[in-house]
Amino acid sequence: MMSQASAPPRQRTAIRGGWVVAFDGSRHRIISDGAVVFVGDRIVAVGVGAEADADTVIDARGKLVIPGLISTHAHIGAHPGDRLVLDVGRRELQGSGFLHYEPRKALHAPPFGAGEDTGAALRFGLATLLRSGVTTVLDMGTGDAIVGRELVRFAGECGIRLYYGPGVTSAHYLWSVDGRVLRSWREDGGAGALRDAVDFIKEHHGRYDGRVHGMVIIHETFNAAPALLRAAKTAAGSLGVGLSIHCAEQVFEFHEILRTTGFTPVGYLASVDFLGPEVVLGHCLYADGHSRVGYPYAGDLETIARTGSSVAHSPVAVARRGAMLEDLQRYVDCGVTVSIGTDSYPHDMFAEMQYASMLGKVATRNHEAADAATVFTAATLGGAKALRRTDLGRLCPGAKADLVIVDFTNPRLGPVYDPVKALLHCATSDLVERVIVDGITVVDRGEVLAWDHSTLLAGVRASSRRVWDGFRAHHWAGRTAEEEFPPSFQAWTGDDDASCGG
Numbered sequence: 001m002m003s004q005a006s007a008p009p010r011q012r013t014a015i016r017g018g019w020v021v022a023f024d025g026s027r028h029r030i031i032s033d034g035a036v037v038f039v040g041d042r043i044v045a046v047g048v049g050a051e052a053d054a055d056t057v058i059d060a061r062g063k064l065v066i067p068g069l070i071s072t073h074a075h076i077g078a079h080p081g082d083r084l085v086l087d088v089g090r091r092e093l094q095g096s097g098f099l100h101y102e103p104r105k106a107l108h109a110p111p112f113g114a115g116e117d118t119g120a121a122l123r124f125g126l127a128t129l130l131r132s133g134v135t136t137v138l139d140m141g142t143g144d145a146i147v148g149r150e151l152v153r154f155a156g157e158c159g160i161r162l163y164y165g166p167g168v169t170s171a172h173y174l175w176s177v178d179g180r181v182l183r184s185w186r187e188d189g190g191a192g193a194l195r196d197a198v199d200f201i202k203e204h205h206g207r208y209d210g211r212v213h214g215m216v217i218i219h220e221t222f223n224a225a226p227a228l229l230r231a232a233k234t235a236a237g238s239l240g241v242g243l244s245i246h247c248a249e250q251v252f253e254f255h256e257i258l259r260t261t262g263f264t265p266v267g268y269l270a271s272v273d274f275l276g277p278e279v280v281l282g283h284c285l286y287a288d289g290h291s292r293v294g295y296p297y298a299g300d301l302e303t304i305a306r307t308g309s310s311v312a313h314s315p316v317a318v319a320r321r322g323a324m325l326e327d328l329q330r331y332v333d334c335g336v337t338v339s340i341g342t343d344s345y346p347h348d349m350f351a352e353m354q355y356a357s358m359l360g361k362v363a364t365r366n367h368e369a370a371d372a373a374t375v376f377t378a379a380t381l382g383g384a385k386a387l388r389r390t391d392l393g394r395l396c397p398g399a400k401a402d403l404v405i406v407d408f409t410n411p412r413l414g415p416v417y418d419p420v421k422a423l424l425h426c427a428t429s430d431l432v433e434r435v436i437v438d439g440i441t442v443v444d445r446g447e448v449l450a451w452d453h454s455t456l457l458a459g460v461r462a463s464s465r466r467v468w469d470g471f472r473a474h475h476w477a478g479r480t481a482e483e484e485f486p487p488s489f490q491a492w493t494g495d496d497d498a499s500c501g502g
Protein backbone atom coordinates (compact mmCIF):
# COMPACT_ATOMS: atom_id res chain seq x y z
CA MET A 1 0.00 0.00 0.00
CA MET A 2 1.23 3.44 -0.87
CA SER A 3 1.29 5.99 1.90
CA GLN A 4 -1.29 8.74 2.09
CA ALA A 5 -0.25 12.34 1.74
CA SER A 6 -1.35 14.16 4.86
CA ALA A 7 -1.08 17.66 6.24
CA PRO A 8 0.37 18.18 9.70
CA PRO A 9 -2.62 18.65 12.01
CA ARG A 10 -2.32 22.31 12.98
CA GLN A 11 -0.96 23.66 9.74
CA ARG A 12 -3.04 26.23 7.87
CA THR A 13 -3.55 24.92 4.36
CA ALA A 14 -5.09 27.12 1.69
CA ILE A 15 -6.56 26.14 -1.64
CA ARG A 16 -6.12 29.13 -3.88
CA GLY A 17 -8.82 28.99 -6.60
CA GLY A 18 -10.26 29.47 -9.20
CA TRP A 19 -13.95 29.52 -8.67
CA VAL A 20 -14.99 28.50 -5.18
CA VAL A 21 -18.51 27.27 -4.51
CA ALA A 22 -18.92 28.68 -1.01
CA PHE A 23 -21.84 28.50 1.41
CA ASP A 24 -23.39 31.69 2.82
CA GLY A 25 -25.41 30.04 5.59
CA SER A 26 -28.41 29.20 3.47
CA ARG A 27 -27.23 28.51 -0.10
CA HIS A 28 -24.20 28.10 -2.33
CA ARG A 29 -22.54 31.22 -3.77
CA ILE A 30 -19.74 31.58 -6.34
CA ILE A 31 -16.51 33.34 -5.38
CA SER A 32 -14.22 34.09 -8.32
CA ASP A 33 -10.49 33.91 -7.55
CA GLY A 34 -11.38 32.75 -4.04
CA ALA A 35 -9.63 30.58 -1.49
CA VAL A 36 -10.52 28.02 1.16
CA VAL A 37 -8.36 27.63 4.26
CA PHE A 38 -8.47 24.64 6.58
CA VAL A 39 -6.70 23.60 9.75
CA GLY A 40 -6.77 19.91 10.58
CA ASP A 41 -10.19 18.56 9.60
CA ARG A 42 -12.04 21.91 9.63
CA ILE A 43 -12.44 24.82 7.26
CA VAL A 44 -11.49 28.08 8.99
CA ALA A 45 -11.86 30.64 6.22
CA VAL A 46 -13.45 31.05 2.79
CA GLY A 47 -13.19 34.11 0.58
CA VAL A 48 -11.03 36.36 -1.54
CA GLY A 49 -7.52 36.69 -0.11
CA ALA A 50 -8.20 34.16 2.66
CA GLU A 51 -4.97 32.35 1.79
CA ALA A 52 -2.80 35.27 2.95
CA ASP A 53 -1.26 33.71 6.10
CA ALA A 54 -1.40 30.05 5.10
CA ASP A 55 1.53 27.70 5.77
CA THR A 56 0.85 25.72 2.59
CA VAL A 57 -0.92 26.87 -0.54
CA ILE A 58 -2.44 24.46 -3.06
CA ASP A 59 -2.64 26.24 -6.38
CA ALA A 60 -6.07 25.78 -7.94
CA ARG A 61 -6.11 28.89 -10.11
CA GLY A 62 -8.29 28.36 -13.17
CA LYS A 63 -9.95 25.40 -11.43
CA LEU A 64 -13.20 24.82 -9.60
CA VAL A 65 -13.27 24.16 -5.86
CA ILE A 66 -16.44 22.46 -4.65
CA PRO A 67 -17.59 20.75 -1.46
CA GLY A 68 -17.05 16.97 -1.34
CA LEU A 69 -19.99 15.27 -3.05
CA ILE A 70 -22.29 12.97 -1.07
CA SER A 71 -23.59 9.72 -2.54
CA THR A 72 -26.56 8.71 -0.40
CA HIS A 73 -27.22 5.41 -2.14
CA ALA A 74 -24.43 3.08 -3.22
CA HIS A 75 -23.85 -0.64 -3.56
CA ILE A 76 -20.11 -0.27 -3.29
CA GLY A 77 -18.99 -3.77 -4.26
CA ALA A 78 -21.78 -4.63 -6.71
CA HIS A 79 -20.04 -4.90 -10.07
CA PRO A 80 -21.00 -8.12 -11.94
CA GLY A 81 -24.81 -8.15 -11.70
CA ASP A 82 -26.17 -5.03 -13.34
CA ARG A 83 -23.51 -5.18 -16.05
CA LEU A 84 -25.03 -8.49 -17.20
CA VAL A 85 -28.56 -7.24 -17.68
CA LEU A 86 -27.78 -4.14 -19.72
CA ASP A 87 -30.09 -3.95 -22.80
CA VAL A 88 -31.58 -7.39 -22.10
CA GLY A 89 -33.70 -9.28 -19.60
CA ARG A 90 -37.03 -10.98 -19.13
CA ARG A 91 -40.04 -8.81 -19.85
CA GLU A 92 -42.16 -10.24 -17.03
CA LEU A 93 -39.69 -8.76 -14.53
CA GLN A 94 -40.87 -5.33 -15.69
CA GLY A 95 -37.51 -3.65 -16.08
CA SER A 96 -36.01 -4.94 -12.86
CA GLY A 97 -32.29 -5.58 -13.04
CA PHE A 98 -31.41 -7.46 -9.88
CA LEU A 99 -34.26 -10.00 -10.10
CA HIS A 100 -32.37 -11.57 -13.02
CA TYR A 101 -29.48 -12.65 -10.83
CA GLU A 102 -30.30 -12.05 -7.16
CA PRO A 103 -32.64 -15.04 -6.50
CA ARG A 104 -31.14 -18.40 -5.53
CA LYS A 105 -32.18 -21.85 -6.68
CA ALA A 106 -32.68 -22.90 -3.05
CA LEU A 107 -32.55 -21.17 0.30
CA HIS A 108 -29.09 -22.50 1.13
CA ALA A 109 -27.65 -22.39 -2.40
CA PRO A 110 -24.67 -20.06 -2.83
CA PRO A 111 -25.60 -16.43 -3.64
CA PHE A 112 -24.97 -14.86 -7.04
CA GLY A 113 -21.62 -13.35 -6.10
CA ALA A 114 -20.30 -16.41 -4.26
CA GLY A 115 -17.10 -16.56 -6.35
CA GLU A 116 -16.28 -12.91 -5.89
CA ASP A 117 -13.16 -11.43 -4.39
CA THR A 118 -15.03 -9.06 -2.08
CA GLY A 119 -11.84 -7.24 -1.15
CA ALA A 120 -11.12 -6.38 -4.77
CA ALA A 121 -14.76 -5.46 -5.43
CA LEU A 122 -15.08 -3.18 -2.40
CA ARG A 123 -11.78 -1.40 -2.91
CA PHE A 124 -12.52 -0.79 -6.56
CA GLY A 125 -15.94 0.64 -5.69
CA LEU A 126 -14.53 2.92 -3.00
CA ALA A 127 -11.77 4.14 -5.32
CA THR A 128 -14.30 4.89 -8.06
CA LEU A 129 -16.39 6.92 -5.64
CA LEU A 130 -13.42 8.98 -4.49
CA ARG A 131 -12.26 9.55 -8.07
CA SER A 132 -15.65 11.05 -8.91
CA GLY A 133 -15.41 13.50 -6.04
CA VAL A 134 -17.49 11.58 -3.50
CA THR A 135 -16.17 12.23 0.00
CA THR A 136 -19.16 10.73 1.84
CA VAL A 137 -21.00 7.59 0.83
CA LEU A 138 -23.98 5.70 2.23
CA ASP A 139 -23.64 2.02 1.38
CA MET A 140 -26.92 0.09 1.15
CA GLY A 141 -25.98 -2.74 3.45
CA THR A 142 -23.44 -4.67 1.38
CA GLY A 143 -22.85 -8.16 2.76
CA ASP A 144 -22.94 -9.48 6.28
CA ALA A 145 -20.80 -8.50 9.26
CA ILE A 146 -17.74 -10.26 7.80
CA VAL A 147 -17.90 -8.32 4.54
CA GLY A 148 -18.89 -5.25 6.54
CA ARG A 149 -15.66 -5.43 8.53
CA GLU A 150 -13.70 -5.46 5.29
CA LEU A 151 -15.66 -2.50 3.99
CA VAL A 152 -15.04 -0.48 7.15
CA ARG A 153 -11.33 -1.31 7.04
CA PHE A 154 -11.03 -0.32 3.37
CA ALA A 155 -12.92 2.91 4.02
CA GLY A 156 -10.39 3.63 6.75
CA GLU A 157 -7.52 2.88 4.38
CA CYS A 158 -8.68 5.09 1.54
CA GLY A 159 -9.98 7.89 3.78
CA ILE A 160 -13.61 8.15 2.58
CA ARG A 161 -16.46 9.00 4.95
CA LEU A 162 -18.73 5.94 5.17
CA TYR A 163 -22.29 5.45 6.42
CA TYR A 164 -23.02 1.76 6.71
CA GLY A 165 -24.59 -1.18 8.49
CA PRO A 166 -25.07 -4.77 7.28
CA GLY A 167 -28.39 -4.96 5.42
CA VAL A 168 -31.43 -6.59 7.01
CA THR A 169 -34.44 -8.22 5.35
CA SER A 170 -37.51 -10.27 6.24
CA ALA A 171 -37.42 -12.30 3.02
CA HIS A 172 -35.08 -13.67 0.37
CA TYR A 173 -35.71 -14.18 -3.34
CA LEU A 174 -35.78 -17.71 -4.75
CA TRP A 175 -36.31 -19.15 -8.22
CA SER A 176 -38.88 -21.87 -8.74
CA VAL A 177 -37.85 -24.79 -10.98
CA ASP A 178 -39.48 -23.04 -13.92
CA GLY A 179 -37.85 -19.67 -13.26
CA ARG A 180 -40.60 -17.81 -11.42
CA VAL A 181 -39.42 -15.40 -8.74
CA LEU A 182 -40.62 -16.44 -5.30
CA ARG A 183 -39.98 -15.13 -1.83
CA SER A 184 -38.97 -17.06 1.25
CA TRP A 185 -39.91 -15.29 4.47
CA ARG A 186 -37.54 -15.71 7.39
CA GLU A 187 -39.08 -17.34 10.43
CA ASP A 188 -37.94 -14.52 12.71
CA GLY A 189 -38.86 -11.83 10.17
CA GLY A 190 -35.28 -10.57 10.18
CA ALA A 191 -35.12 -9.83 13.91
CA GLY A 192 -31.87 -11.80 14.35
CA ALA A 193 -30.16 -10.02 11.45
CA LEU A 194 -31.26 -6.68 12.90
CA ARG A 195 -29.69 -7.60 16.26
CA ASP A 196 -26.45 -8.48 14.46
CA ALA A 197 -26.55 -5.19 12.56
CA VAL A 198 -27.05 -3.27 15.81
CA ASP A 199 -24.04 -5.05 17.34
CA PHE A 200 -22.00 -4.23 14.24
CA ILE A 201 -22.93 -0.56 14.40
CA LYS A 202 -22.07 -0.37 18.12
CA GLU A 203 -18.66 -1.86 17.34
CA HIS A 204 -17.77 0.32 14.35
CA HIS A 205 -19.61 3.64 14.71
CA GLY A 206 -17.10 6.47 15.11
CA ARG A 207 -14.05 4.60 13.87
CA TYR A 208 -11.33 6.27 11.80
CA ASP A 209 -11.63 9.68 13.46
CA GLY A 210 -15.40 9.53 13.14
CA ARG A 211 -15.41 8.95 9.40
CA VAL A 212 -17.29 5.67 9.83
CA HIS A 213 -20.93 6.14 10.83
CA GLY A 214 -23.42 3.45 11.62
CA MET A 215 -26.63 3.31 9.60
CA VAL A 216 -29.50 0.85 9.96
CA ILE A 217 -30.17 -0.54 6.49
CA ILE A 218 -33.34 -2.42 5.59
CA HIS A 219 -32.92 -3.80 2.09
CA GLU A 220 -36.37 -3.30 0.63
CA THR A 221 -39.79 -2.00 1.56
CA PHE A 222 -41.14 -4.91 -0.52
CA ASN A 223 -39.48 -7.49 1.74
CA ALA A 224 -39.83 -5.82 5.13
CA ALA A 225 -42.46 -7.08 7.56
CA PRO A 226 -44.14 -4.32 9.61
CA ALA A 227 -42.55 -5.67 12.81
CA LEU A 228 -39.08 -5.37 11.28
CA LEU A 229 -39.74 -1.81 10.14
CA ARG A 230 -40.87 -0.84 13.64
CA ALA A 231 -37.93 -2.59 15.30
CA ALA A 232 -35.46 -0.96 12.88
CA LYS A 233 -36.90 2.47 13.60
CA THR A 234 -36.55 1.89 17.34
CA ALA A 235 -33.02 0.51 16.96
CA ALA A 236 -31.86 3.48 14.87
CA GLY A 237 -33.33 5.85 17.44
CA SER A 238 -31.57 4.10 20.32
CA LEU A 239 -28.27 4.11 18.44
CA GLY A 240 -28.71 7.71 17.31
CA VAL A 241 -28.07 6.75 13.69
CA GLY A 242 -30.03 7.02 10.43
CA LEU A 243 -32.13 4.53 8.51
CA SER A 244 -32.20 3.72 4.84
CA ILE A 245 -34.36 1.46 2.69
CA HIS A 246 -35.17 0.85 -0.97
CA CYS A 247 -38.67 2.16 -1.59
CA ALA A 248 -40.89 2.55 -4.65
CA GLU A 249 -38.09 1.25 -6.87
CA GLN A 250 -40.05 -1.26 -8.96
CA VAL A 251 -43.40 -1.29 -10.74
CA PHE A 252 -44.26 -4.76 -9.38
CA GLU A 253 -43.36 -3.57 -5.87
CA PHE A 254 -45.83 -0.69 -6.15
CA HIS A 255 -48.66 -2.96 -7.22
CA GLU A 256 -47.92 -5.85 -4.86
CA ILE A 257 -47.76 -3.57 -1.81
CA LEU A 258 -50.87 -1.74 -2.99
CA ARG A 259 -52.73 -5.03 -3.50
CA THR A 260 -51.74 -6.55 -0.17
CA THR A 261 -51.83 -3.50 2.12
CA GLY A 262 -54.01 -0.95 0.36
CA PHE A 263 -51.13 1.54 0.52
CA THR A 264 -48.58 2.79 -1.95
CA PRO A 265 -45.00 1.87 -0.90
CA VAL A 266 -44.54 5.34 0.59
CA GLY A 267 -47.97 5.16 2.22
CA TYR A 268 -47.12 1.73 3.64
CA LEU A 269 -43.98 3.05 5.33
CA ALA A 270 -45.97 5.98 6.70
CA SER A 271 -48.68 3.62 7.98
CA VAL A 272 -46.20 1.83 10.24
CA ASP A 273 -44.66 5.15 11.42
CA PHE A 274 -41.36 4.35 9.73
CA LEU A 275 -40.80 7.70 8.06
CA GLY A 276 -38.92 10.55 9.72
CA PRO A 277 -35.94 12.89 9.27
CA GLU A 278 -33.51 10.02 9.85
CA VAL A 279 -34.87 8.03 6.89
CA VAL A 280 -33.29 7.98 3.42
CA LEU A 281 -35.57 6.43 0.80
CA GLY A 282 -33.55 4.76 -1.95
CA HIS A 283 -34.80 5.59 -5.48
CA CYS A 284 -38.44 6.37 -4.64
CA LEU A 285 -39.39 6.96 -8.26
CA TYR A 286 -42.75 5.23 -8.18
CA ALA A 287 -44.62 7.70 -6.04
CA ASP A 288 -48.32 7.82 -6.71
CA GLY A 289 -49.15 9.66 -9.91
CA HIS A 290 -46.14 8.22 -11.78
CA SER A 291 -47.23 7.42 -15.35
CA ARG A 292 -46.20 3.76 -15.07
CA VAL A 293 -48.20 2.87 -11.95
CA GLY A 294 -51.71 3.76 -13.07
CA TYR A 295 -52.67 5.26 -9.74
CA PRO A 296 -53.73 8.87 -9.18
CA TYR A 297 -51.58 11.31 -7.32
CA ALA A 298 -52.74 11.27 -3.72
CA GLY A 299 -49.97 12.91 -1.74
CA ASP A 300 -46.94 10.61 -1.45
CA LEU A 301 -44.54 13.50 -1.95
CA GLU A 302 -46.28 15.60 0.70
CA THR A 303 -46.07 12.61 3.05
CA ILE A 304 -42.32 12.36 2.51
CA ALA A 305 -41.88 16.10 2.97
CA ARG A 306 -44.09 16.26 6.07
CA THR A 307 -42.16 13.51 7.81
CA GLY A 308 -38.80 15.03 6.86
CA SER A 309 -37.60 11.89 5.09
CA SER A 310 -35.29 12.28 2.12
CA VAL A 311 -35.02 10.67 -1.28
CA ALA A 312 -31.79 9.28 -2.75
CA HIS A 313 -32.15 9.85 -6.50
CA SER A 314 -30.01 7.59 -8.72
CA PRO A 315 -31.11 8.39 -12.27
CA VAL A 316 -28.40 6.50 -14.21
CA ALA A 317 -29.15 2.99 -12.97
CA VAL A 318 -32.90 3.26 -13.49
CA ALA A 319 -32.54 4.96 -16.89
CA ARG A 320 -30.60 1.90 -18.04
CA ARG A 321 -33.75 -0.11 -17.31
CA GLY A 322 -35.96 2.33 -19.19
CA ALA A 323 -37.32 4.10 -16.12
CA MET A 324 -37.06 7.49 -14.49
CA LEU A 325 -38.20 9.51 -11.55
CA GLU A 326 -40.58 11.63 -13.53
CA ASP A 327 -40.56 14.99 -11.91
CA LEU A 328 -37.57 15.85 -9.79
CA GLN A 329 -38.69 19.46 -9.70
CA ARG A 330 -42.01 18.44 -8.18
CA TYR A 331 -40.22 16.57 -5.39
CA VAL A 332 -38.17 19.67 -4.63
CA ASP A 333 -41.16 22.02 -4.90
CA CYS A 334 -43.12 19.76 -2.52
CA GLY A 335 -40.38 20.22 0.06
CA VAL A 336 -38.82 16.78 -0.24
CA THR A 337 -35.12 16.69 0.58
CA VAL A 338 -33.54 15.24 -2.57
CA SER A 339 -30.04 13.84 -2.54
CA ILE A 340 -28.08 11.94 -5.19
CA GLY A 341 -26.88 8.33 -5.12
CA THR A 342 -24.55 6.40 -7.43
CA ASP A 343 -26.31 3.03 -6.94
CA SER A 344 -24.49 0.14 -8.63
CA TYR A 345 -22.07 1.34 -11.31
CA PRO A 346 -20.06 3.25 -12.35
CA HIS A 347 -20.30 5.34 -9.12
CA ASP A 348 -19.98 8.52 -11.14
CA MET A 349 -21.56 11.50 -9.41
CA PHE A 350 -20.96 13.71 -12.43
CA ALA A 351 -23.02 11.39 -14.63
CA GLU A 352 -25.74 11.16 -11.96
CA MET A 353 -25.96 14.95 -11.73
CA GLN A 354 -26.14 15.35 -15.50
CA TYR A 355 -28.84 12.69 -15.87
CA ALA A 356 -30.80 14.15 -12.95
CA SER A 357 -30.92 17.49 -14.70
CA MET A 358 -31.51 16.20 -18.24
CA LEU A 359 -34.19 13.64 -17.30
CA GLY A 360 -35.81 16.16 -14.96
CA LYS A 361 -36.29 18.40 -18.00
CA VAL A 362 -37.26 15.66 -20.44
CA ALA A 363 -39.83 14.15 -18.08
CA THR A 364 -41.63 17.46 -17.74
CA ARG A 365 -40.86 18.89 -21.17
CA ASN A 366 -39.69 21.92 -19.25
CA HIS A 367 -36.26 23.45 -19.73
CA GLU A 368 -36.52 25.30 -16.42
CA ALA A 369 -36.95 22.11 -14.36
CA ALA A 370 -34.14 20.36 -12.44
CA ASP A 371 -31.67 23.15 -13.10
CA ALA A 372 -27.96 22.91 -12.35
CA ALA A 373 -28.28 24.76 -9.04
CA THR A 374 -31.02 22.39 -7.83
CA VAL A 375 -29.10 19.27 -8.80
CA PHE A 376 -25.74 20.46 -7.47
CA THR A 377 -27.48 21.41 -4.23
CA ALA A 378 -28.97 17.90 -4.04
CA ALA A 379 -25.51 16.33 -4.47
CA THR A 380 -24.08 18.45 -1.65
CA LEU A 381 -26.46 20.12 0.81
CA GLY A 382 -29.24 17.62 0.05
CA GLY A 383 -26.99 14.70 0.93
CA ALA A 384 -25.84 16.45 4.09
CA LYS A 385 -29.43 17.04 5.18
CA ALA A 386 -30.32 13.43 4.44
CA LEU A 387 -27.52 12.38 6.78
CA ARG A 388 -28.46 15.13 9.27
CA ARG A 389 -25.09 16.81 8.95
CA THR A 390 -24.66 20.57 9.05
CA ASP A 391 -20.89 20.31 8.53
CA LEU A 392 -20.84 18.46 5.19
CA GLY A 393 -21.69 19.42 1.61
CA ARG A 394 -20.65 23.06 2.08
CA LEU A 395 -17.58 25.23 2.15
CA CYS A 396 -17.79 27.63 5.08
CA PRO A 397 -15.92 28.17 8.36
CA GLY A 398 -16.69 25.32 10.76
CA ALA A 399 -17.51 22.78 8.06
CA LYS A 400 -15.47 19.64 7.56
CA ALA A 401 -12.52 20.08 5.22
CA ASP A 402 -14.06 17.80 2.57
CA LEU A 403 -13.24 19.40 -0.78
CA VAL A 404 -12.82 18.57 -4.43
CA ILE A 405 -10.75 20.41 -7.02
CA VAL A 406 -12.02 19.99 -10.58
CA ASP A 407 -9.61 20.76 -13.42
CA PHE A 408 -11.38 23.52 -15.29
CA THR A 409 -8.27 24.19 -17.39
CA ASN A 410 -9.18 21.10 -19.43
CA PRO A 411 -10.22 22.05 -22.99
CA ARG A 412 -13.44 20.02 -22.87
CA LEU A 413 -14.90 22.74 -20.63
CA GLY A 414 -14.61 25.36 -23.36
CA PRO A 415 -15.76 28.84 -22.41
CA VAL A 416 -17.09 28.97 -18.85
CA TYR A 417 -20.03 31.34 -18.46
CA ASP A 418 -21.32 29.70 -15.27
CA PRO A 419 -19.03 27.22 -13.48
CA VAL A 420 -21.88 25.15 -11.97
CA LYS A 421 -23.68 24.77 -15.30
CA ALA A 422 -20.34 23.96 -16.91
CA LEU A 423 -19.72 21.34 -14.19
CA LEU A 424 -23.05 19.66 -14.87
CA HIS A 425 -23.09 19.79 -18.63
CA CYS A 426 -19.46 19.79 -19.81
CA ALA A 427 -17.34 18.18 -17.09
CA THR A 428 -16.78 14.50 -16.43
CA SER A 429 -15.47 12.87 -13.28
CA ASP A 430 -12.13 12.35 -15.05
CA LEU A 431 -11.54 16.04 -14.38
CA VAL A 432 -11.49 15.47 -10.62
CA GLU A 433 -7.93 16.34 -9.77
CA ARG A 434 -7.72 16.35 -6.01
CA VAL A 435 -10.04 15.12 -3.27
CA ILE A 436 -9.60 16.04 0.37
CA VAL A 437 -11.45 14.41 3.26
CA ASP A 438 -11.04 15.64 6.84
CA GLY A 439 -8.21 17.87 5.59
CA ILE A 440 -6.28 14.90 4.18
CA THR A 441 -5.60 14.55 0.46
CA VAL A 442 -6.89 11.15 -0.60
CA VAL A 443 -6.92 11.66 -4.39
CA ASP A 444 -4.14 13.55 -6.15
CA ARG A 445 -3.81 14.06 -9.92
CA GLY A 446 -6.92 11.91 -10.26
CA GLU A 447 -5.40 8.89 -8.52
CA VAL A 448 -6.47 7.37 -5.21
CA LEU A 449 -3.38 7.51 -3.04
CA ALA A 450 -4.14 4.50 -0.85
CA TRP A 451 -4.11 1.88 -3.58
CA ASP A 452 -2.54 1.12 -6.92
CA HIS A 453 -5.03 1.74 -9.72
CA SER A 454 -3.94 -1.06 -12.07
CA THR A 455 -3.98 -3.62 -9.25
CA LEU A 456 -7.53 -2.57 -8.35
CA LEU A 457 -8.69 -2.85 -11.94
CA ALA A 458 -7.10 -6.25 -12.50
CA GLY A 459 -8.57 -7.49 -9.22
CA VAL A 460 -12.15 -6.42 -9.89
CA ARG A 461 -12.03 -7.71 -13.47
CA ALA A 462 -10.82 -11.14 -12.37
CA SER A 463 -13.40 -11.21 -9.60
CA SER A 464 -16.31 -10.29 -11.88
CA ARG A 465 -15.16 -12.73 -14.57
CA ARG A 466 -15.29 -15.55 -11.99
CA VAL A 467 -18.91 -14.67 -11.20
CA TRP A 468 -19.87 -14.53 -14.89
CA ASP A 469 -18.08 -17.80 -15.65
CA GLY A 470 -19.86 -19.48 -12.74
CA PHE A 471 -23.33 -18.19 -13.65
CA ARG A 472 -24.51 -21.52 -15.09
CA ALA A 473 -24.35 -23.13 -11.64
CA HIS A 474 -26.43 -20.27 -10.20
CA HIS A 475 -29.09 -20.10 -12.92
CA TRP A 476 -32.38 -21.94 -12.34
CA ALA A 477 -32.20 -23.68 -15.75
CA GLY A 478 -28.40 -23.95 -15.95
CA ARG A 479 -27.95 -21.27 -18.62
CA THR A 480 -24.62 -19.55 -19.06
CA ALA A 481 -24.35 -15.80 -18.68
CA GLU A 482 -23.93 -15.46 -22.47
CA GLU A 483 -27.07 -17.52 -23.11
CA GLU A 484 -29.21 -15.59 -20.63
CA PHE A 485 -27.77 -12.15 -21.33
CA PRO A 486 -26.58 -12.01 -24.97
CA PRO A 487 -23.64 -9.65 -25.59
CA SER A 488 -24.01 -6.82 -28.14
CA PHE A 489 -22.28 -8.77 -30.90
CA GLN A 490 -21.53 -12.46 -31.25
CA ALA A 491 -17.99 -13.54 -30.58
CA TRP A 492 -15.98 -14.01 -33.76
CA THR A 493 -12.98 -16.25 -33.70
CA GLY A 494 -12.01 -15.45 -37.30
CA ASP A 495 -12.39 -19.08 -38.43
CA ASP A 496 -15.34 -18.46 -40.71
CA ASP A 497 -15.14 -16.53 -43.98
CA ALA A 498 -15.33 -12.77 -43.82
CA SER A 499 -16.50 -10.41 -46.51
CA CYS A 500 -17.61 -6.80 -46.74
CA GLY A 501 -21.22 -7.92 -47.12
CA GLY A 502 -23.38 -7.31 -50.14
Ligand SMILES: [Zn+2]
Binds near residue numbers: 073075140246282343
Ligand atom coordinates in the same frame (compact mmCIF):
# COMPACT_ATOMS: atom_id res chain seq x y z
ZN1 LIG B 1 -30.01 0.32 -4.52
